Amino acid sequence: MKHLNKILVAAMMVMGLSSQAQDSNNPWAISFGANAVDTKTSAGGGNGWLDRHFSQPFAVKDNWNILPSVSYVSVSKYVGNNLSVGLQGSVNKINKFVKFDPTAPGHDSRGYVVSNPGDLMYYGIDASVKYSFMTLINSKVLDPSLHVGGGYTFLGDSSFGTVNPGAGLTFWITENVGLALETSYKKAFGDREDATRTPDAPSHFQHTAGIIFKFGGKDTDGDGIYDKDDVCPEIAGLKEFNGCPDTDADGITDKEDSCPEVAGPKEFNGCPDTDGDGIADKDDACPEVAGPKALNGCPDADGDGVANKDDKCPNVAGPRDNRGCPWPDTDGDSVLDKDDKCPNVKGTVANSGCPEVTADVIKQLNDYGKTILFDSGKASFKEQTFAVLQSITDILKEFPNSSFMIEGHTDSDGSNVLNQALSENRAAAVRNFLVEKGINTDRLKSTGYGETKPIASNKTAKGKAENRRVEVSLIKE
Known part of the structure; x- marks a missing residue:
């Protein structure tokens, strides 16, 4: 039974879940480091509950049991509304067990005696629910929290359940890496089987200090914006555009830009207006020369309502039916009668209005x-x-x-x-x-x-x- 308990705890330490702070972008977190166990709270004595529990909270040298290695591992999952849940596995070696016995030799001025119970190993598996105040205080570095949970402690050949209220403080060094400090008061239930070595199942404080890593966020396009917040999750983009690209850097995202490859103002949906006539190049039949909207952006030098590019007489006004010329084109071959060597026979422009011999x-x-x-x-x-x-x-x-x-x-x-x-x-x-x-x-x-x-x-x-x-x-x- 002794070895089976140890194997179970070791497995839970690897697979365990803890309640360190994380968020919806990176819902998972893993933390590992050292833990300290202080058994003074179960020693009795003192002037009431507060004195017994908090009279010597930082007597590290006298009362804390610290294993000089990585002695706890935890993994946690964010569940929303600033809450995270999970389990933590820990191991320690008890060589400082505090008792209250004013009659025992070596007691201190308050009647406490610290003894070494021998090769007494400590294993813990604990579940908890944690609430983070990081969002409430609007901080990106300090992450204070409170938690409550329960667990099971293996001490030597004995084991007992605990209820674990506590508090923590994480200092986030980067967005995903931090230094996590936590303390839990483990209220024990049940009697120790080897009471000859130590008294009843000891309630105790357990403190942890370690490194925490957040992970699990998905960023498909690798633009540094998580998919859940990325409007364009499969195309790398900019943070100011919620992850959407702006290829031509005109301040309009590609998906809203009618001309995503060429910079242009917002009034033209990101399309340029090269000639400045108020018509976007893509809709302008003459993008290099300014012209009125009525003629699709093409100029009309003689003001006859026929755009220069369609006007056979661009500098002399003429009716639209005559392609802007005052002279007729009797045979309708696009060569005006004044220039048509065959005004009554339909020909080609290349042959001065005369038909070409084939x-x-x-x-x-x-x-x-x-x-x-x-x-x-x-x-x-x-x-x-x-x-x-x-x-x-x-x-x-x-x-x-x-x-x-x-x-x-x-x-x-x-x-x-x-x-x-x-x-x-x-x-x-x-x-x-x-x-x-x-x-x-x-x-x-x-x-x-x-x-x-x-x-x-x-x-x-x-x-x-x-x-x-x-x-x-x-x-x-």
Whole structure:
């Protein structure tokens, strides 16, 4: 039984819970250090209860039993409302047992005798509930407290229960580390089994002094703000913003900042207004140049209600329907008639308002050119060719700003000199026909290549037919 009790107490010392001060951020605390046991209170004598219990509270050398090593361990848990609960395990060796016996040799002037009971080991396991006054006195360093609880004491071969009122004072060196001092009056119940060595179960004072550590607080993002107080627990932030970040340092947290990467004033929800026109850059169609809200922050130099960037005449007022210009755009190709070389034909800005000749158009012209039929050995047209020539004329009229080259080609029959002259004459005949049909003469040129550029074999009738042709190409300026 003796060894079983000791093993039980040792286990409780490791697993025990004590009532040192902590808070909701760090709900757990562990404390360890030295303890002192003073048995004078159970010795009797004195002038009443107060005199017996408190006449020699600091007679350390005479009455205190101190084991020169770590002799108590405790762990505690905060439960809210300044209260914490737990258990404490302690061990000591009693070599100063105080008795009241005025007849015994060696007693002091008050009749107390201090004896050494021999190898008398002390083990304690105590539970308590503690109330901290730290919040009430609004201190971050001093932590006074009161506690009450009960426990069980093993003294030699005997054991007995105790009721333990007490008080404590912790000095917090840092937020989580402190120096803890505590005293408990352990009122004992029951009789000692080995009363021949000591009197009845001794009530006594137990004092502890040790180091306390608070722990258990969770700070997921590592920003020094516990998750329970951190509005942004998974993203590191600043204390002044309750743990939320302010990436651009403009005084507005990222979660409330419409532009978290770029600093801006509060009136724009953290977004900048580079041009100072009262419109945040993110909503400003012209963020670098000041402009009115009606035009999304873009300027209107001529005051015609059309923003400069959309105004074809930014310095001359004009109606909105005409893109801010006083001049019309008859063909609606975004080139004003005054600048449009083809005001009645829709074209491109790059081609001064005229339509651009595409590869498909050239192909169509050359497909027609291959079907032009001339009288044999002459530059005169066969009757069925006039419809083809009219189709070519109609296409060229669609591109009044473009110039074309008419090329004549022959097969290899006949001499080179005759073929060269024939190709030039036939190309000129096509050009003359187009001019007569209204195509400006300055837009057309003609030339002949004779038999020098065949596109098929001249050894077959079919090949020769393909080589007798007229081609049209665009003259690029």
